[in-house]
Each structure stands twice: as C-alpha cells, then as structure tokens.
Amino acid sequence: MRSGTDVAYDDVNELIATATRLMQKDAAPDTLTPDDVRKIGEELDIPARYVDQALEALARRREEQAREAQVQERHARLRRVRLRRSAWVGAAVLGLLAVSGLVVRNGLTSTLSDVARQRAQVRNVVERRESLRARQDTLTPGLSRDAELSGADNRVAIEQRRYDERAADYNASAASFPTGWVVRLTGLPHVLPLSSEVSTW
Known part of the structure; x- marks a missing residue:
C-alpha cells in the first residue's frame, strides 16, 4: 500500500x-x-x-x-x-556389439564375394560347354566327341557343387544368431539360391 x-x-x-x-x-x-x-x-x-x-x-x-x-x-x-558403472558397461556392450557386427558383416561380405566369384566360374564353364556343344553338333558322333562333352558336363557339375557349398555356407551363417540380425540391419541377402534353384547363370 x-x-x-x-x-x-x-x-x-x-x-x-x-x-x-x-x-x-x-x-x-x-x-x-x-x-x-x-x-x-x-x-x-x-x-x-x-x-x-x-x-x-x-x-x-x-x-x-x-x-x-x-x-x-x-x-x-x-x-x-x-x-x-552401468552406463560404462552398457556403452562397452554396445561398442562390443557394434564391433562384432562389423566383423560379422565383413565375414558375410567376404563369403558373398566368394559366392559371386564361384557363380561367375559356373557361368564361365556353362558358356564353354554350350560353345563346345555348338561346335560338336557339326562333327560326327564318336567317342572323342562324347568324351569331350562328358568332360564339359563334369566341369559344370563340379563348379555347381562348389557354388552350392559356398552358398550353403552363406545361408547357414546368415540364418544363425546373431548374424541374422546383422543381415537384416545391413541389407545383405537373407538367402542365396542353390544351383538347382538357378535358371540362368
């Protein structure tokens, strides 16, 4: 007031x-x-x-x-x-997960590269076999021609088996825990087709 x-x-x-x-x-x-x-x-x-x-x-x-x-x-x-302490432990665990995720991703990427190289090898032997068949069609049938075609088919089968082994390794690794999480987070393929599922190489 x-x-x-x-x-x-x-x-x-x-x-x-x-x-x-x-x-x-x-x-x-x-x-x-x-x-x-x-x-x-x-x-x-x-x-x-x-x-x-x-x-x-x-x-x-x-x-x-x-x-x-x-x-x-x-x-x-x-x-x-x-x-x-909990914060430090949490940070350490996250860091460990990040590092292990990178290691797993690098391993998967390396396996994926091996699969791609093997797929290219299969494509190469398939193309050579087709080229051989195209040439052999002009020749007269015989043991020599049949042996050459059989050898080409065997090379294709061997390379396809090698491809299947590498693809199966990748698929098994990508499906396992915790690798499956890394696959989902990084956008890598979940499953690679086997040779029986591939229509064209």
Whole structure:
C-alpha cells in the first residue's frame, strides 16, 4: 500500500499483527544458547532438569538426523556410482556389439564375394560347354566327341557343387544368431539360391 491510502477499520488488526510478527522476527536471534533456554524455562516455571532433558533429546534427535543424512548421502553416492558403472558397461556392450557386427558383416561380405566369384566360374564353364556343344553338333558322333562333352558336363557339375557349398555356407551363417540380425540391419541377402534353384547363370 502506498502512503496516503486509506485503511479500512476491519484491516487494522491484521496489519498490526503482521507488523508485530515482522518486528519480532527481526528482533529475535536465530539461535538460543542452552542458558537462554533455561532462563525461558524458569520464566515459565519449568525446572532446569526438564529443560536439560529436552536439550539432550534435541541433541540426540539432531545426531540421528545427521546420521540419517549421511546414510542417505552414502546411498545416493553408491547409486550414482552404480549408474555410472552401468552406463560404462552398457556403452562397452554396445561398442562390443557394434564391433562384432562389423566383423560379422565383413565375414558375410567376404563369403558373398566368394559366392559371386564361384557363380561367375559356373557361368564361365556353362558358356564353354554350350560353345563346345555348338561346335560338336557339326562333327560326327564318336567317342572323342562324347568324351569331350562328358568332360564339359563334369566341369559344370563340379563348379555347381562348389557354388552350392559356398552358398550353403552363406545361408547357414546368415540364418544363425546373431548374424541374422546383422543381415537384416545391413541389407545383405537373407538367402542365396542353390544351383538347382538357378535358371540362368
């Protein structure tokens, strides 16, 4: 309120009470000595021994509160240490998973390259066999021609078997745990076809 503002009679008691509380708060010390408490007790006709017992009880309660605060602080500190350790362990596990994922991916990529090379080899021997058949059709049938065609067929079968072995290795690896997760995350093929499933090389 600014000075010069009128005060209603109903508000006077409340204003005076508030002013008195503020004045007492400013005048009163924040702490009292045990002797001050004993003097107050004397004024209130409380024997000194009861005041001393009350002071001892207060001291014990404050000691307990201090101990509890220390215990709580210790527990909080332990919790923080555990959380920090858990964070480090979590980070280490994630790092380990990332590194192992890269290793697994590199292994799968290498196997996939082997499969691609073997597939190219199958394509090569199939093309040579077809070329040989085209030339052999102009020749007269005989043991020599049949042996050459049989050899070409055998080379194709051998290369297809090698391809199947490599593709089966990749498929088994890609289907296993945790490699299957790496396959899904990196976009590598889930399954490679075997030679019986390939129509054209």
